[in-house]
Amino acid sequence: MLTIAGRDFHSRLLTGTGKFSSSAVMIEALEESGSEIVTVALRRVDLVDPGDDIMAALDRERYLFLPNTSGARNSDEAVRLARLSRAAGGGDWLKLEVTPDPRTLLPDPVETLMATEVLAADGFHVLPYINADPVLALRLQDVGAAAVMPLGAPIGTNLGLVNRYQIEIIIDQARVPVVVDAGLGAPSHAAAAMEMGADAVLVNTAIAMAPDPVVMARSFSLAVKAGRDAFVSGLPETGSPRASSPDAGLGFLDKS
Amino acid sequence: MEIICNGEKKEATVGMSVEEFIISLKLDPETVVVEFNEALVGRDEYPGKMLEPGCRLEIIRFVGGG
Amino acid sequence: MLAAATVADVHRALAARRPALTDLAALLSPAADGMLAEMAARSAAITRQRFGRVIQIYAPLYLSNYCVNKCVYCGFSADNSVKRRILTFAEAEVEADILVRRGIQHLLLVSGEAPARLGVDYLVDLVVRLRNRFASVTIEVQPLGEDEYRRLFAAGITGVAVYQETYDRDLYPRLHPSGPKADMGNRLLAPARAAAAGMREVGIGALFGLSDWRIEAMMIGAHLLFLRHQYWRTGFTVSFPRLRPAAGAFAPLVEVSETDLARLLFAFRIFDHDLGLVLSTREDAAFRDGIMGLAPTRYSAGSCTAPGGYSHEHEAEEQFAIGDERSVAEVCEVIRSHGFDPVKKDWDRCFQAVG
Numbered sequence: 016m017l018t019i020a021g022r023d024f025h026s027r028l029l030t031g032t033g034k035f036s037s038s039a040v041m042i043e044a045l046e047e048s049g050s051e052i053v054t055v056a057l058r059r060v061d062l063v064d065p066g067d068d069i070m071a072a073l074d075r076e077r078y079l080f081l082p083n084t085s086g087a088r089n090s091d092e093a094v095r096l097a098r099l100s101r102a103a104g105g106g107d108w109l110k111l112e113v114t115p116d117p118r119t120l121l122p123d124p125v126e127t128l129m130a131t132e133v134l135a136a137d138g139f140h141v142l143p144y145i146n147a148d149p150v151l152a153l154r155l156q157d158v159g160a161a162a163v164m165p166l167g168a169p170i171g172t173n174l175g176l177v178n179r180y181q182i183e184i185i186i187d188q189a190r191v192p193v194v195v196d197a198g199l200g201a202p203s204h205a206a207a208a209m210e211m212g213a214d215a216v217l218v219n220t221a222i223a224m225a226p227d228p229v230v231m232a233r234s235f236s237l238a239v240k241a242g243r244d245a246f247v248s249g250l251p252e253t254g255s256p257r258a259s260s261p262d263a264g265l266g267f268l269d270k271s
Numbered sequence: 272m273e274i275i276c277n278g279e280k281k282e283a284t285v286g287m288s289v290e291e292f293i294i295s296l297k298l299d300p301e302t303v304v305v306e307f308n309e310a311l312v313g314r315d316e317y318p319g320k321m322l323e324p325g326c327r328l329e330i331i332r333f334v335g336g337g
Numbered sequence: 338m339l340a341a342a343t344v345a346d347v348h349r350a351l352a353a354r355r356p357a358l359t360d361l362a363a364l365l366s367p368a369a370d371g372m373l374a375e376m377a378a379r380s381a382a383i384t385r386q387r388f389g390r391v392i393q394i395y396a397p398l399y400l401s402n403y404c405v406n407k408c409v410y411c412g413f414s415a416d417n418s419v420k421r422r423i424l425t426f427a428e429a430e431v432e433a434d435i436l437v438r439r440g441i442q443h444l445l446l447v448s449g450e451a452p453a454r455l456g457v458d459y460l461v462d463l464v465v466r467l468r469n470r471f472a473s474v475t476i477e478v479q480p481l482g483e484d485e486y487r488r489l490f491a492a493g494i495t496g497v498a499v500y501q502e503t504y505d506r507d508l509y510p511r512l513h514p515s516g517p518k519a520d521m522g523n524r525l526l527a528p529a530r531a532a533a534a535g536m537r538e539v540g541i542g543a544l545f546g547l548s549d550w551r552i553e554a555m556m557i558g559a560h561l562l563f564l565r566h567q568y569w570r571t572g573f574t575v576s577f578p579r580l581r582p583a584a585g586a587f588a589p590l591v592e593v594s595e596t597d598l599a600r601l602l603f604a605f606r607i608f609d610h611d612l613g614l615v616l617s618t619r620e621d622a623a624f625r626d627g628i629m630g631l632a633p634t635r636y637s638a639g640s641c642t643a644p645g646g647y648s649h650e651h652e653a654e655e656q657f658a659i660g661d662e663r664s665v666a667e668v669c670e671v672i673r674s675h676g677f678d679p680v681k682k683d684w685d686r687c688f689q690a691v692g
Contacts, residue, residue, distance in 0.1 A: 031337030041335065056336025059277045059329060060303060062296060069333050070302045083336050099331055102311050103304035153569045170337075187355055190566050219337030252352035265377055267627025268595045 017215055019192050020108075020140035020161040022079075024051045027209065028239045029081065029194060030232065031219025038072045040228055045078065048232035054081045054110055054217065057100055070104070081142065083110040089123070090130040097134050109134060110164065111143040120170050124151045128158065135159030144196055147178035152185045152193075163189065164217065166197035167208060171220055173200025176207055186212045202231075202238030209242025210250060272324040283322050290317035293330065303332045338362035339551050347372055351379050356608050361558045364604035365551045373600060380603035381631045383610050391680045392672050393635040394665065395443035396436050397477070397617075399644045400424050400463070402656065404449030406516035408502070410544070410580055410587040412656045413449040415516065422644045423454050426463055433467050435647040439639060439665040442472040445498070447642075447656075450479035450518060457485045461492040468493035475538065479517065480527035486534035497531035498540030499524060500576065504556035505548040508590075512547065528560070532568035539564065539571050540615065546580030546589030550597055558608060565609075574613030574635065577601045581619050581657045595624050602632035621660035625668075629675045638668035 017024040030050040035041035045053060055069055073080075082105040087093035093113050101107065111134065113126040127143050128151065134141045140161040145151055147165040155163055165182050168174035175198060176182065186193050192214035199205050205216045218235050225231035274283050276292075283292055289312060293300045305312045306329040312320055322328075342363040350360035351372075363369060364376060401423035404413040412419065424432065436444065444467065448455050455478070464474050475496030476489065486497060501524060503509050509521045518524065528539045541560055543553040557575060564573060577598055580589040602614055616625060616633040618640040625636060641647055642656040661668070669679040 032335035033337045035335060054337055055333040057304075057331055058334045060296070060298060060332055062277055062279060062281075062330075065296070065298060068299065068302050069335055071299070080333070082333065085336055098311065099304050099306070100333075102313070103332060104302075105333065183355060188566065188569060217337070249349075252349055252354065264627070264631075265374060265599070267623050268599055 017192060019142070024079075024215075025049075026051045026236075026239075027215040027243055028205070028236055029054065029196075029215055029217040030222060030235075031217065032069060032073075033219055034223035035228060036223075038069070041223070042072060044222055044228040044232040045073070047229050047236065048222065049236045051077075051079060052081050053078045054083050054219070055105070056083050056085045057096055057103065057105075058086075079108060080105055081108050081110050082106075083112050083144075084130075085112050085114070087113050087130075088115040089113060090126040090133070093126070093130040094133050097130075097137075097139060101139075107139050109139045109141050111141050122146060122166075124148060127151075128154055131155050131160050132158040135161075142194065147181035147185060149181060149184040149188060153188060156190050160191060162192040162194050162214070164194045164196040167195050167204060168198025170197040172198050173221060174198050175200060175204035176211075179207075179211070182208070182213070183211055202234040205235055206238040206242035206245075209239055210245045212246050215239075272322070274322055274324070274326050274328060276328040277330055285324075287322050288318050289320040289322065289328070292322060292328070293317065296330070298330065298332075303330050305330055339366045339555065342366035342368045344368050344372075350607065351375055353607075358555075358558055358562060358608075361604060361608040362555060364607055365554050365600070369600075369604075373596065373603070376600065376603040376607065377631050380606040383606055384630065384632055384634070387610050388634050390630075390676060391678045392629065392633070393443065394441065394638050394669065394672075394679050395445055395475075395635060396439070396441040396637055396665065397445040397447045397640050397642065398429065398432055398436065399447045399642055399646065399656070400429060400459075401448040401451065401455045402644055403451035403454050404516075405452075406450050406518040407514055408518065409512050409514070410547070423448075423451075424644050426466055428645060428648075429463055430466060432645065432647045433470060436639075437470050440669070441639075441665060444471045444474045445477055445637070446474060446494075447477045448479075448644075449656075450516065452479060452517075457481065457488055460489055460494065464489070464493045473537075475540075477540075480524050481530070483530040483534045486531045486536060490535050495536060496538035496540070497528070497536050498542075498574070498576070499527040499531070500540070500542040500544060500578065501525060501556075501560075502544045503547045504543060504553055504560075508548050525560075528564060529567065532564060532571040536571060538574060538613070539568070540574040540576060540613075542576035542578065542615075544580055545577050545593040545598070545601075546591060549591065550593045550601065554601055554604065558605070561609065561612070572613060573609075574615050575605055576615040576617065578617060578619055581660065595620075598624075599628060599631075602628065606632040618659045618661040619657065622663060622671075625661050626671055626675070629672065630677060636668065636672070639663070639665040 017027050026049045028050050029052045030048045031054045082100040084093040084096040097109050113123045114120045115123050122144050131141050131143050142162045143155050144164045152163045168177040194215045195208040195213045196217040200221050208216050222228050222231045290300050339362050346363035347369040350363040353360045402413045403421050407414050407416050473495050477498040513519045528541050532539045614633045615635045617637045672679040
């Protein structure tokens, strides 16, 4: 059971709702993913073509909305978006994203820490999206983050766990759930993150942009379960077995 | 009168409330959040909040996102 | 966990890149009883990789043997009719200067628990006098409150050791029948308070020879894991003092052999690669020399456990008898002969931003 901010979840796959070709495909893919948490974004309504309303399309009883602050370039903008989100009925849950670099969309650690402190004190359950920086992850926990969301690889790259070693350190040190986010391009990447001991993963592009998003959603769901089971079971250590030294130099012991 | 909504100039009639304006855009007031001159407007205030000439409205709602 | 571990679990623990508490259990379990050589090899490899070829040297300075506790195993127990003494600041400075001349730069201040005579005010005033003569000054005294630790840190004390003696809930009250130390929970939480107060380094441990060494070690491991998660800015050390003969003639309740002690050191090195492992002069020279480079990172040297003992030998009673009587210079020479560098400091408190 995954527990974030005191709430229990059966599924360890969080799914993003962006980039789907239609609401119908998105709804079917989310069902197939088994996800209980879905991320959404806040945007100005397009006055010319308002389009479908995601609030109406998704069953709020079934899915916890995790609004993000995508588009925020600094702490002030993120805090403003968070409060708008709450006013819009988004609740207290928040995936905090502060991405000043429009090219890489990598998160700003300084602004993210500032915003987390403000928002956690304001009663939000803050899940900050961060580069895989272990010290930053600890600092965020110290100011009240409900979980941390290190990126496996820069968003949209589908590269998998390029920050593998750093994420391992984050997991080993964490006092809150670790959700690996961004860059997971294949179910095997998600499985690898879960095998490492991540508490959950968040996937959007790899499902939404797949030729068959519904089948891909199921694949990720199975991969996350497989990876989690493997972690719980315990994986064998890799590498060649260490030859035991016949002369370990222990002759000094208990000679009396 | 002219107001600014989501960065665009829009025509609105004098005496129109925020709620009426939202409905005129064929949006459900329950699913959007509104900033009036950069200040958040509570949902229960929509009917009583009157538009003013040159006021700036932001109408925001949830969309798909990762 | 201890009873269920298999030889396969021990092999896994030996190879673990990210060891968990279950791996520590495997290494301490009977399943690993015949695998000391493998553990030594793995421990030595990790120690060399993480710490290089250096051994830190420190010396204790015993300030007082007044004590209001009646720990049944301790030479300073209030029930023992030993000559009591507390050093004046001038006397403590004389002792400290002897250690400075011997090349000691890491000083450990030690005392019995008698807060009316030796409390935070005494320690603050003393460390202000001593701090510029040493690279670091740490304490092993009674458990204190977080605010008290904060005061001490601001005054120049950078490390705290509070050993639990035993984690055994049934045994603890019998061994600590009266005095403030009878409060087991207060002692247990002291390392967390010291870390919360910003101490650079916090030491935990148990006195081995009181209760089952495997279980005590598992409790230390769990305690360490908790502290690591809560206080990630703090460095941690573990010590495994073995009960030695002392005035009052308390015989160890359980036997903990040198092989067991070596096993403890190896297991903790494999469990926590970056852990400071302290080996005091309680152990004899042959053991300390033999295990050099295999796990411990810190040795005391030239220690005397009686207040005033560096300037006036044999005048006050010792807390426990010393196993390694060699001088600082002799210990350093042995360290060098093993191909290690005896490091007398690794941090200068002058760099510290004191709040």
